[in-house]
Amino acid sequence: MTSHIDAAQIWLLSPELSVVLLSFVVLGLDLLTRRKTLVWAVAFIGLIVPLVLTLSLTFNWFGERPTTAFFGMLTTDSYALFFKYLFLVIGFCVVLVSYQYVEKYLLATPGEYYSIILMSLAGMMLMGGTGELITIYISLELTSIPLYILAGLSRRDGRSAEAAIKYVLLGAMSSAILLYGMALLYGATGSTDLAEVAKSITTLGSGNLMLLAADVFIFAGLGFKISAVPFHMWAPDIYEGAPTPSTLFFSVGSKAAGFAAIMRIFVFGGLFAVSSSYLWVLLAIVAALTMTIGNVGALMQSNIKRMMAYSSIGQAGYLVMGLAALAINNSAAGTTAVLVFLVVFVVTNIGAFTGIIALADATGQENIRDFDGLGRRSPWIAAGMAFCLLALAGIPPMAGFLSKLFIFFTAWGEGSGLTFLVILGLINSTISIVYYANVVWRMYVIEPKKRERITVSNSVSLTMAVSVIGVFVLTIVIGVLMTQAASGAGSLFQALGH
């Protein structure tokens, strides 16, 4: 650990730093120009800078990179880099897809909108890249506060404001419980530096109640972000009420950030190492509930965003199953599975939401009914959306199948205790196909009431293309992805000397 901050440490921070600077630039640009396209283009192209900087970190362009900076509060292990890329992809796609929606439906100017998104993005990136509780908390808030704002940005109806207030109040409650957990953890170990926590935690018994209470509270606080049952209840309302690009953003971003933080805290902080025998049961129960309630709840929805909310709860269930697999042996396999699943989930979810945005851009409708005959009204968007929905459902040949298979496989392989969870997961994915396929059914089978074609802006089409191609490529190179994820997961465990 270097004793003082130097250029190399700034280099480690540079991706996040550049995102923040970009958000300032965008915000400032908004004052100077009224041309939305310019703002949008700057936001979009500007994201290349953090990408390049992340690449420079990955490939050590400027010499061997230090492992940590800022007194251990910033780490750039493979795990962190993995999430940086993931969030940058999310950033690119969200910025890309928002172009038309912003001017049509949002209260905010494009500059404000993009800068808020970018700040949140910086928060997310930091969440994956820090190994210290205070920083995690602050990053979480940097992530969340923009999201609260984003939820309330829709100009059109009261639902958006309602979503925002629900989101902010529940978010604050969850922050409180998270903080309480962190406080307890601090109280138990005397440090908020996870590496030190991991060291000192071993002297506590596995059954230390204070530690377990801290575990539960921290999980509850972050469980809110990943919408795990029973902390999921906000998701349907807020997904429905928020403007669709924002919904997309927190359905993928917030969730990924939540998982980044959970795994960081629980693995890096050594919590799983100490209390795995209790925690995996807890996680298994939560996983079972989450996927069941998510998937069953989605069946009867009529609003597509609400359905997607339940869907993402269901997907979170699979992820939590991965966490359980991670917890049971505290092994990197579960982490790998979660990382892989997250990537695929992010890409496919972006595709699915892009379809929703495309329809909303054109018609302003967002009921499942409104997708009737989309296959004829807009063949390419419908095809891409169907492709992504089916990938979410885990139907081959889409990558979703493989990532889900991998997570189930890992859970199955990690312990016989998770066998029934896997079977429940398989049953759930069958149930989930019903509502995903229902959308596909409506898009292709039902005849539309209006037959005129839907015009889709290029940016939306491009996003769709990116995510479809992404899914397709992921299918083929999923092996590579898994290897990368495995190295990311490995780096998370390395610090512990595993």
Next chain:
Amino acid sequence: MVTLNSFVVLGAVIFCIGLFGALSRRNAVGILMSIEIMLNAVNITLVAFASAFIHNPNVGNRLTGQIFAVFIITVAAAEAAVALAMIIAIYRRRNTIDVGEINLMRW
């Protein structure tokens, strides 16, 4: 004698009082105030822990709990600002801040 545990218990009690308010007050501002109470409870706990750790040779001089409390205060203020803005926004739209009536979206 006031031990660490006294402070922790105090924190727990206050946290839960705040929680009760957050879960039962119908006025959105009231909920927000309750949440502030919860955060304060956390702060009390943290500062208490920090004091307990103060003689710890490894970490004591970092005063982590106090620093944490500073950050929490900062963020809570920011959050409160945003939340109040939203309460006002919804008041403008719906003319109510009764969370029992803010249920346009359900099922």
Next chain:
Amino acid sequence: MLDLPTVAFYVIAAVLVGSALAVVLLRNIVRAALFLALFFGAAAGVYILLNAEFIAIVQILIYAGAVTVLVLFAIMLTRNAMSANANPYSGQWWLAGIICLALTLGIIYATGSSQMALLNPFASANMASAGDAGGSVVRIGQLLYSPFDYSYVLPFEIASIVLLVAIVGAIIIGRED
């Protein structure tokens, strides 16, 4: 043994709990807000008791000052938002009560019964008389933004962005369409 700090603690604790209950239970929201200010003040007292003067100052400045004012403004702005004769408590207050009670007991049970590894030597010490703990403003200043010694400069910088975001957000949300 009943020394001054102990007495002070119990007094402050009683005020804290009482004012918190008042905030939570009072029907009149304005009064509740005023009790909130009291609560914040009492909390500062706790901090002083713990020799965390800086925190106490910040608490007074930000909470008792800024936040309370903010809240009061919000209450003023949203006047008549609640129908006067409506029950200020939601229908699930009893459930909330059970939850809170259980949670309190749970936390007390968890913290009380467990051995706090690093705390062991100090856990039973009389906290109220710990003496100067180095929680000076200077030390805290160092810890917040020293680039050379161990410091929380990264979260500090992030916190500044959080504030910026909050400002921007509040403006966007709060402005008229």
Next chain:
Amino acid sequence: MLTAIVFLPLLAGVITLLAPERSARWIAAIFTGAVFLLSLWLYFGLLGGSFGDVAHPQWYEHLDWINVQVGNIHFRADYALGVDGLSILMLILNSFLSFLAVIGSWNIQPRQKFYMALILFLETGVAGVFASFDLFLFIFFWEVELIPMFLLIGIWGGARREYAAWKFLLYTLIGSVFTLGGIFLIYFETGGQTASFQHLASAGPKLAGTIPFFGAALSLPVVIFILICVAFAVKMPTWPVHTWLPDAHTEAPTAVSVLLAGILLKMGAYGLIRIGFGFLPQGLEAIAPWVGILGALSVLWGAGASMVQRDMKRMIAYSSVSHMGYISLGVAAAAVATSAGNLDFRQAALTGASLQMLTHGVITGMLFFCVGVLYDRAHTREIDVFGGIGKVMPVLMLLYSFACFTSLGLPGGGGFVSEYLTFTGAYATLPVQTILAVFGVVLTAGYLLWMLRRSFYGALNPKWSWLTDATLRERSILVALVVVILFIGIYPAPFVDLLSPSLHHMLTTAQSVVAR
């Protein structure tokens, strides 16, 4: 080579989608035709050499696809394509029927382009199932066909298509749930290093031991077998999980029914033979009598239910249940090892069952095409509303009768060969079940001929006097099928030679398990 066969249709499907509406069918026809020729080369290219078995696949292609080792978890799924005799046969059947399906739906409306693309996607999925040589790749392809089929039934289906499509989808998926569980089990139990067919074929039969289940200790191989084969049983379908089939068949458009009966059901049978029998012979053996009973029950049940159907397609669908029962019977019989001496009988049974996959594919395909010809004109398939239409549709009557007769196992048609082989072989190990199944032959004759009698025989119902006979295109399809059916029926040796090495390999592996 195999990659081309599997993915060419996919490519063609994409091209079809991009091409203008009018040219879609031509593209589809050209590509399916090309794939058909390619798949023939699978056979002719090996003529004179070995057709391979599961340990020595031919046309083998192998790439690392997924190979991750994290901790104690090793997830390995190779992109391994390979064939042995069994797969070659199925691949040819697949490409052949897909080609015919494209030709057979030449004038399908509406949304012709989309239809053709879906057919092509379907072909890819099915070909992948038959060609994959890694269990994970297998299950990957296994579900590829679902959505194209779902949409094909949904968009171009009959009145109750919604119910049928959903039923098809969910039934199949629920089957897969168990199968995936079984696959995980077998993967980890056989070492957890690879799921390649070669590995499983050698390691699977060695599995032994028990697995606890709510206090009971169940035999591990049996449990794995049952789990894995649930999806296959659904797909085949076997009683009592067959009820999706009549609905799906009835509602699907003609060519899709052909594909459904012709190849999709064979995926189940193929899985049963390749995975159930090939990898877990000891598991199958332990419950073979029950599997045999299920087979016989399917035969009789399907035949019985066929008798009382009013809708031709529904009747044929139930007849598929019945005919696929022979496959279960044959495979079950092949797994029973009462003594070393009856290996030859068991090979006969297994060959019969495998051949039944082919013959049922072409024969039922032909039946569906015939019904399709009728339906295209009359827009009804209700048996009783027709009457004496042989008078106006003599060619169709001839071909339809041919299909019916070969379906009921008349010599000269392929059905006879497979049924005869199955019976003669299966009797050696499962006599009672075989006798029950043989009775199905009588029932089959009953319902098929009764159907002919009610629709084609008798005085022409004046209502239908305007019906026109099969067109040249329709005739060509049917005649092509006739030729194939006759060829199998008269000279089955090439097909059996193709199958023999792979089946023999499975049987000797199974035999060695019992010997141990």
Next chain:
Amino acid sequence: MVDYVWLIPALPLAALIIVLLVTRPLELAGRPRPQRTAGDAHGLHSVPDAHTAPGDEAVSHEPQAHAEEHDAHGGAHDEHGGATPFWARVGSIIAVLAMVAAFVISVIIFAQFFTGNVPGIDAHGGKTLQIYDWVSFGPLKYAIQFRVDTLTAIMLMVVTGVSMLVHLYSTGYMAGDPGYSRFFIELSLFTVSMLILVLGANFLVLFIGWELVGLSSYLLIGFWFDQAPPANLSDPDTPPYPPPAALKAFVTTRFGDFGFLIGILILFFSTGTFDFVQLQAATPHMNVALLTLAMILVFAGAVGKSAQFPLHVWLPDAMAGPTPVSALIHAATMVAAGVYLVARLFPIYAGVAGPQALQVVGYIGGFTALFAATIALTQNDIKKVLAYSTISQLGYMFVGLAVAETNATGMFHLVTHAAFKALLFLGSGCVILAVHHIQDMRKMGGLARFMPITALTMLIATLSISGIPPFAGFWSKDPIIATAFEYGTAHGGNYWLYGMTAFTAFLTAFYMFRLYFMTFGGRGGGVAGLWGGRYRGEGHPQEAPWTMWLPLVILAVPTVLLGFWGINSGFAHYLTGETIPYVNPFTEALTYTGIAVAVVGIALAWLMYGIEVLPKTLFTGNPIGALVYRVLFHKYYLDELYGAIIKYVVLGLAKGCELFDIYIIDGLVNGSARFVRGLARVSSRSETGLLQNYGAAMFGGVIVILVIVFFAVGALK
């Protein structure tokens, strides 16, 4: 020549292919195509092409007129007098020529065996010819092999001979029928199949032939598939209606095949071979009880195919086919396949299997003989009488096989029966044609005057079947009755078989002469009612053309002469290769009893139908007689019984299956779907939209989890 035996089936096959692929398309191409005019779906069409054969190009027809014409013909086929197209005629000539050639080869082979000049013959007196292998698994061979021995040679003679004559006959009988070509295709198909059947060296080939003749039979019975149903189908006097008859024939025989196939399976499993010769060597190692069961099951196939009780019901209905078909398939050859099968396996039946096997054969045969004869007494349809007579005679053959030491007794009756029954059917065909498709004998009478050749040949055949010496029937039937008597003596005085066969002989004589008198004779005819009499029908019957009467004349020759082959066990010697001790029948009293019985039968028929001195209500006048008559007339109500079983039991069970599927299985399926949907509704109701509920859920969840974990700690500690 034996090596070229494959030519025999190949020739008709070639003819089939040529007709199917060459001449018939030419014929169709030459046919004028009617123009489809707008709105002619129910329009009127000009006559010449109103009735197009199946296989025709898509043509629109005028259906009502068609149906009416059918009715006018009483349900029989129509269009006589219409010209047969040139190419159709060419096709038929090709078919006939092929049959002639096949017959010639058969004769040569037959002669070779006669002279004993067969190269490469094996120890079992035959030669197995490998055609090709289906498949083989180790020692299990599924081979397509032909076997030629004396039994085959005889059958080849019978099949090709009768088939040739029927082909020839059909060129006349079917002239002008729109399905002329199709008829010859199907006829050739039958011949091929039958030849495969008799040539088969193993069960596989035999079974192939066995099933294929079933197909041909089905097709030919249903040849006039487009007939309108007659008004009163259930009336026994109504001529059978082709569509259901064909169905019935096929399914009923399949029922027998079920047993047959199981028998094959047992034998194959036990011996590992299908080959008849190898089976002879292998069966002695089998469990006798199992073997006996297997042989009885194999016989079940014969019961179906040879229309023995209780599976005989299809044969009378099979008369719905054109008469040449009845002659060839349902009298001479196919129905004899069952007999051939038992004869083929005779060494096993008699030598290896338990005695129960042949007892079953004998009793079923004997009972059927009697049973069918009683029904034949009451039938008025000329073809139905002959059909029941066929059933009865087949029963004789089985008795002959069951009671005798060799299979020669039964086989000899098969051969002679083939001749005279074919003759009888072809003759009846001439009659039916002459009286314009009336089959009811009550509308005939005195036809001998109009068609002397037919009458004379029919008379010879009738005498033959009645067992009057010196006609062939006597020489083959008498040994059966005699052997049955010996059998009874040998089995402790169990004369049941003898009694049945002897009584049947009486009945046969009666009903056959009843048929003759009602058709050709009658009161007022010459030679005491034997030659001519009052014609009760309409129109002016005429003698058939030469193509039709020539086969009658040719068949009359063996009908008269063939019997003499039986003298000195000539036939038996030829067939078995052994020298069988021969007893001159005329030295036995039993023979005279048999003849006397036959004569009494003839006399009774003569009194009742020839000179009609006895009233026809002689036996039916009293209540018991009337009841018996009713029962017999309705064929013991077996059709009704079977119909009821099918309708209520089989279809009931089938419906049960379907309902189970719909209500139980699908009920479960749909029910679980509904359950999940209900669950979904409930779970989405939990989203109340109230944020405090959500918060309560969150913190409540925290507590629940906390409690679980704490309890887990307590439990695990």
